[in-house]
Amino acid sequence: MQKDTSIKDIYDITIIGGGPVGLFTAYYAGLRGAKTKLIESLEELGGQTLHLYSSKQIKDIPAIPVISGTHLSQQLIQQAMTYQPTICCHETIELLIEANEEHPYIQLVSQKQAHYTKTVILATGNGAFNPRPLPFDYDQGIEGQSLHYFADDLAIFKDKRVAITGGGDSALDWALTLEPIAEEVNLIHRRKRFRGHEASVEALNKSNVHQFTPYIPVEIKNQGSQIKELVINEGRTDNYIHLAIDHLIVAFGFTSSIEALKAWGLDFERNAIAVSYRMETSLAGVFAVGDCVYYPGKTKLIATGFGEAPMAVNSALIYIDPEANTAPLHSNH
Ligand SMILES: Cc1cc2nc3c(=O)[nH]c(=O)nc-3n(C[C@H](O)[C@H](O)[C@H](O)COP(=O)(O)OP(=O)(O)OC[C@H]3O[C@@H](n4cnc5c(N)ncnc54)[C@H](O)[C@@H]3O)c2cc1C
Known part of the structure; x- marks a missing residue:
């Protein structure tokens, strides 16, 4: 069967969800040299931190004794932009179509357009935010x-x-x-x-x-x-x-629900996306991080999600190229 490789705008890693964990994942994907896109359903990036508790003082982010939800979001957005990822806001991904023999890229479909990507990292938290x-x-x-x-x-x-x-x-x-x-x-x-x-x-x-x-x-x-x-x-x-x-x-305020994700064919456990220790989901080329995942011992905290981001990015890069360097790249390289 002839492979359809005619689509030009293909990304290495597409992250769904612009909350704190999705933002840090975008930064780390850029650091690893991946062509990166981030898609967020709201007009503003920031996830729960910005939209649910912007003025709360957060006290459990490593090396930052106290920071408000707004300020943490601003810092994460600034850091995420370092390698200039493509950002698509006000766009909810409604469908994920797996790659196959004929169409070698994963397709992410919203009401606006289809996105093509080699791998996906889900950072969808409790689901797409919509204004009440x-x-x-x-x-x-x-x-x-x-x-x-x-x-x-x-x-x-x-x-x-x-x-x-x-x-x-x-x-x-x-x-x-x-x-x-x-x-x-x-x-x-x-x-x-x-x-x-x-x-x-x-x-x-x-x-x-x-x-x-x-x-x-x-x-x-x-x-x-x-x-x-x-x-x-x-x-x-x-x-x-x-x-x-x-x-x-x-x-x-906002409502959110993970029900729509359940139609994508992912395995769920305890009402979250089941992932391996390498942040792999049950779908080929699809990884997940942050509040949306479950693995034994999972703790729903920003710090935990930050730790999952490099693991998911590295796993995605190995999926794209099994010969990719698996040694962690430090940010001073
Ligand atoms: C009141 C409150 C206080 C908290 N305090 C703390 C604290 O002090 N310390 C701490 O560590 N944690 C705290 N948390 C938890 C913390 O906010 C979460 O762990 C964190 O936000 C998870 O980040 P995330 O990026 O995984 O998900 P989220 O922040 O939920 O972001 C997910 C994003 O994905 C988007 N999205 C989802 N589905 C789609 C789709 N299909 N298409 C496009 N976009 C999509 C959503 O719109 C959302 O913006 C608190 C939570 C709450 C509610």
């Missing part, structure tokens, strides 16, 4: 226009009336960031107290942000892609407020 959606139906045409689950262009909020829903660090950060830019900022949270960092709550109380607690959003009124009004309800009462706004930012 609003709990009621609305016209999908407003998404990305005046309703935002992600936003990186602050200019669109200049002199606009903005509402933010949520009570954690992300919601507070949005409110404080937009207060000097927007005409008006409204922060809506279902509980009386905000869950965010004390310093942020203190800054919020000194700011001009209008706080609505305990309120929940119940309806959006729009004209085309433009939100005109957000209706909010005071918990367990008949009090409704109609807020005239231009933009709504939803910051309800």
Whole structure:
């Protein structure tokens, strides 16, 4: 059978997942000279560390006595970029197709495109993160226009009336960031107290942000892609407020699940991907690291995942070329 080798953009190692372990894996793959790609479902790299506990002080990273989730993520991203891997954000891999006689590369399929690679390292944690959606139906045409689950262009909020829903660090950060830019900022949270960092709550109380607690959003009124009004309800009462706004930012946190991965043909044990001592999964050319794996004695910590990354990269390189040097390469070489 003729092998289809016509595809040009083939990577040595493609890492799925841009959490702390995926980021360090990308760095180490670059250090070993591998042509590397990293794919992350969210718009921002950082995984749990950035999206679930950005302001927590982490105290069990070797040689770093204390570091916040945000700062650790920034450092890991900077280090991961050293060898300029290709980064694809806002893209969830939905299917992995194994290499075969006819198609000699592994295929990773998202809703946007197919990626071709000689090996894969899964660093998928608890599964792809997705923003938790609003709990009621609305016209999908407003998404990305005046309703935002992600936003990186602050200019669109200049002199606009903005509402933010949520009570954690992300919601507070949005409110404080937009207060000097927007005409008006409204922060809506279902509980009386905000869950965010004390310093942020203190800054919020000194700011001009209008706080609505305990309120929940119940309806959006729009004209085309433009939100005109957000209706909010005071918990367990008949009090409704109609807020005239231009933009709504939803910051309800993220959901994740490993169910989709189970269709890829990988062996699972204790609800995680079973790997060998060389971080091999049950699929040829597919390795795994970090929170997504199980082996006897596995501990779900960042430090443990960092240790697994070089093992997976070295195993991937040997898979590509069985003659590859298996001696560890030190970073001063
Ligand atoms: C509240 C809390 C506090 C913690 N504190 C500590 C601590 O102090 N010290 C410590 O060592 N550990 C701590 N942990 C655990 C630590 O965060 C995890 O061990 C670590 O994040 C695992 O990193 P990871 O890269 O394997 O996975 P994750 O951080 O979960 O990252 C996985 C990434 O993969 C992406 N992804 C998944 N599937 C796909 C797909 N199909 N396509 C594209 N992208 C995909 C996800 O969107 C995500 O960004 C804490 C965890 C929590 C929840």
